[in-house]
Amino acid sequence: MKSMSRECVSSTERQTDGSVVYQSSSDSTSGDSLSTRVLMALDEIPGFDAEHGDTIVFDHIDLDALDDLFGPINESQRTGQVTFPVDGYEVTATADGEITIRE
Secondary structure (H helix, E strand, O other), X not given: OOOOOOOOOEEEOOOOOOOEEEEEOOOOOOOXXXXXXXXXXXXXXXXXXXXXXXXXXXHOOOHHXXXXXXXXXXXXXXXOEEEEEEOOEEEEEEXXXXXXXXX
């Protein structure tokens, strides 16, 4: 797995074991919410269309709750991660904004 920095780093890749389909790190300058970045990450997967496809991501996770889960409290950042299935993929989003999608 590639080392990830705090800058925007995105790549569509398949490792030799075929598990990682997409991985990106935090981009605090983009202004996009974590849920938006998850949708954009899913849209990067060949054959997956988050906007016009048959899969409705909202059926798998409440995206507003995802944003709230990792939002700051009393000026303190939260930590942790959440993993959820979407159409045969396993999506992991962290409080740091890292997104990993596995087959």
